[in-house]
Every structure is written in structure tokens, then in C-alpha cells.
Amino acid sequence: MAFDLERGWALSPQVALRPEPFGALAYHFGTRRLSFLKSRTLLAVVESLAEQPSARAACEAAGVTSDQLPQYEKALSTLADTGMIE
């Protein structure tokens, strides 16, 4: 299913984020899955999802440009597929 940029998203309550120089590690205590957020900007997007009305708004607030948006949409889509965000 295509990722819905327009709806509100949030980090799963079962996921812990650990900031790292490259971005962050995200660990899901339910699925035991470890994911890598490959930039600090993506970390900022993910952290702000719950406060923003939509994923698009979270990206904009974190300074993601319209050129970069497709790659962030893809990253968020992967996180949604693996239950990291919901």
C-alpha cells in the first residue's frame, strides 16, 4: 500500500530511538527489529510525527525540501511497513 503522507503518524510506543552520529537506531521491542534512520533529519521527522497533523507537515517542519520529499516518503513508508511508525 502506498504511504499516506497526508494523515497523522506516530512512533510506535514499542519503539525506542537512540540518536547516533549518522542518524539513529530504532529498535522495536515487539518485533525485535532493528532499523537504521540514516540521517539526523529523518530522526527529527520521526520524533515530531506525533505532534504534526500529517507526515508531510512533519517533513516540512524538519526542513525537508520538496526535492528531498520523495526519499523521505520512501523511508517513512519502510518504517510504516515494519511497524516502527503507525
Place this chain on the structure above:
Amino acid sequence: MKLVEHFESGLDAPICLTWELTYACNLACVHCLSSSGRRDPRELSTAECKAVIDELERMQVFYVNIGGGEPTVRKDFWELVEYATAHHVGVKFSTNGHRIDAERAAWLRGNDYVDVQISLDGATAAVNDRVRGAGSYNTAVAALQHLAGTGCKLSVVVTRENVGQLDDFKAIADTYGAQLRLTRLRPSGRGADVWDTLHPTQAQQRIVYDWLLRHGESVLTGDSFFHLAAYGSALPGLNLCGAGRVVCLIDPVGDVYACPFAIHETFLAGNIRTAGFAPVWRESDLFRELREPQTGGACASCGMYDACRGGCMAAKFFTGLPLDGPDPECVMGHGEPALATAIPRKSSVDHSIRRRAMVPVTIVQRPCNESPV
């Protein structure tokens, strides 16, 4: 900077950490990577273990892989498991199944943050018990029965004698709703004594590689077969040596080694009793050195170096090969000639129970048991 380069230069805390809680074990597996058997009188107390857990929580180490020895023989083992999970440190522990009865399995079923790994090194009692000891197959299978449906893991060290049973292991795992985990035999601990006779042949390595590629992410490997990436495609995982960079080992007496397969003074970074774990992880000279860019040494001119990254540090060390040269099981065949003149090393850290005949007669001891260095 590519992600893999970040990992090579080290993280603020390990991604995953192995913690051997005791050197005591009711078995005496011939390939035990930690030469376990007897408890060490200096082992960490319950309070010291809890302090380690507190520190791991602060460092956001998401989970620990607990092993030994047989960790469940520690009287405070279940207390420590509860303490860790209550402090947001998930637990995966390896066991031979000895203490997993119906009651314990029910308890484990109710704890969402604990994963159990049952060790089995043969899909039949005949193959398994030659390596792990008489009765150990039945013990492991009984534990699997108790844990059926909990999604536990079946953990197998791939040897020359069980390569032909990979499908059978998968079938056993499927029977109990378990996930199969295959790992590489290392010449570490007592593994040094049996490596020559038990490590897979070149032809068998290819079989393992093809089998792993076919099964993809449905079979876990602990990232241990990255040296096989030189056959062509990378296997799932980070595909690099994580020693001192993204993984390490805390042993039962609090010594911190670069990886679980490197219990030797050469790879000893420090002890947590000095000032805790974080300073060792972040500041030890050894770990800083391991995080420096590696040149590739004798492997630098090989076209496959980017795939295999020179293989496993511990496998090279204990077979007596230089750390910047090829892996003893290099799939390009570069390990074989180097091994011909290499003098194997053995760790002085040995908790084996001496009085028992642990090595089946058909498995020949290495002629050299003393460390030559």
C-alpha cells in the same frame, strides 16, 4: 560517509552486547567458545550484575545476548532477566534447555521481552551428542516442546558433521514454531581443539552459502557468515566484523572483550569493576584501535575484499593467521596456504572441567595446546 563506515568507526554504545553470566556449565561441548565448565569464584555478584543493567539502560543498549556457560544455572538468573526487562533492556539468552521445564516455559511465555535460544548442533541425537554430550539432544528437544509456539529460536553451530542436516534443522524449528539461527564455528575456546576436524570444508561452505541465500531473512545468522559474501551476494546483515565497533562481550568476571569469540588477553579491553562499562567501550585503547580504518593488508589486492572485509578476526587469530590477512575459511582459497605454516593460538582463560573425557575419540585433539605467543 556510508552507514557501514559509521559502524566501522564505532558507536557511542554497542548495538548488541553479549554477556556471559557464568563459566559454569552442566555440559562440556567440544567446541565451547568460552571453554566453560567450572564457575569462576570471581564472577559478578547479583548487585554488580544489576549495576551493569542500569548502565546498559542509560546507554540505551536495547538488548543483551546472555550466554555462558549455561546461564540458567546461576541462582539469580531469572531475577536478573526480570530486572533487565523491567529496565528496558531486552534479553535473549542461550541455553542447552536443562532448566526449561513446563513451569518455566509458561513463565517465559508471559514475558514479552525475553527470547530463548535453544542450542542444538545436530538434527539427530547421534550427530548432536558427539559434540554436545550424551543426552543433550533429548534435553534440547524437551525444552523446544515446552516452548512450542512461543517463537523461540533454535541455534545451531554449523559443522562439517551437520551441514547435510540444514533442511532437517529447519524442519525441527518449524515443528515447534521456532526460528532457526545458524552460526559459524570459531576456533575459539575449546573450538581450537576441534576446529581442524569440525569446520566445514570448502565445498560445504558453498552449500551453506547457497542455503542461506535461498532462505534469506527467515533464518538468522548473527551476521556470522559475512566471509561467505565473497561468493557473490551479500547475506542479510551488516556484513562486517563488529568487534569493538558495534558488539563486544562482558565475561562472567566483568572482563570486556572485543567479541564473544575473542576471549584472549590480546582482545581484553578492560574490566567493568574499574569504572563501569561505558568508559571501557568508549575509551579503551584496544577498541579505539579496532575502530581505526583497516587497510586490508594482504587482502587489499583481492577483488573480493569489499565483500568479505577480510573475514573474522577471531578465526584468524586463533588459527594463527595475521589479522590483516585472509580468513582461514577464505572462499577464494587464500586461507589454506597460510594455514599450512601458521601456529594456532589458545586462550589461557579456560574453565574446562579437566577430569572428564570431553573429546570423542574420533575427534583428534590439536597437537599444540599451549599458546605459542
